[in-house]
Amino acid sequence: MDNRKEDISSSAVFPEISAEQQKLDRRFMRAALTQAKKALDKGEVPIGCVIVYEGRIIGRGYNRRNTDRTTIAHAEINAIKKASRVIGDWRLEGCTLYCTLEPCQMCAGAIVQARIDRVVIGTLSPKAGCAGTLLNILQNPDFNHQAQITDGVMAGECSELLSRFFKELRRLNKLKKTSSEMPAGSD
Numbered sequence: 001m002d003n004r005k006e007d008i009s010s011s012a013v014f015p016e017i018s019a020e021q022q023k024l025d026r027r028f029m030r031a032a033l034t035q036a037k038k039a040l041d042k043g044e045v046p047i048g049c050v051i052v053y054e055g056r057i058i059g060r061g062y063n064r065r066n067t068d069r070t071t072i073a074h075a076e077i078n079a080i081k082k083a084s085r086v087i088g089d090w091r092l093e094g095c096t097l098y099c100t101l102e103p104c105q106m107c108a109g110a111i112v113q114a115r116i117d118r119v120v121i122g123t124l125s126p127k128a129g130c131a132g133t134l135l136n137i138l139q140n141p142d143f144n145h146q147a148q149i150t151d152g153v154m155a156g157e158c159s160e161l162l163s164r165f166f167k168e169l170r171r172l173n174k175l176k177k178t179s180s181e182m183p184a185g186s187d
């Protein structure tokens, strides 16, 4: 993308995406969904991410917060670490990050710090989204870098995965509560 610099002001909203790019976006979002399913298999909130450079995935990540017992093990951070290892630099200029859920404040901050060009989002996050829902950290004009944002790519699949997970979690919690409410010795 050589016209990146002139695009900065217009990219502050939602730039036109060609049909070819839309097809690629869906392809890479599917790869991010595959990562989200890995999180699901571990009993983690199913969020996945891939980072693409010159048409190739260079970093994959999924939410491992409970597995790794650290708040920083979000899908985006894990993918950024891997992509940086591949590129051999903390700067990820020219990269596009695909995430199944809108990034939180920590991940949006890391995306800006890493100077990632474009962020493609599956579904928005009403409780933590910092790509425009609660805050727009990715496009704050006062920072030295702004990222293009495309959202709603395969939104149905991305949100469906999350809602199924939380539904199941509520069911299990209810079961746990019911069994703990039973007096000892009763059946």
Ligand SMILES: [Zn+2]
Binding pocket: 074, 075, 076, 103, 104, 105, 106, 107, 108
């Ligand atoms: Zn995050």
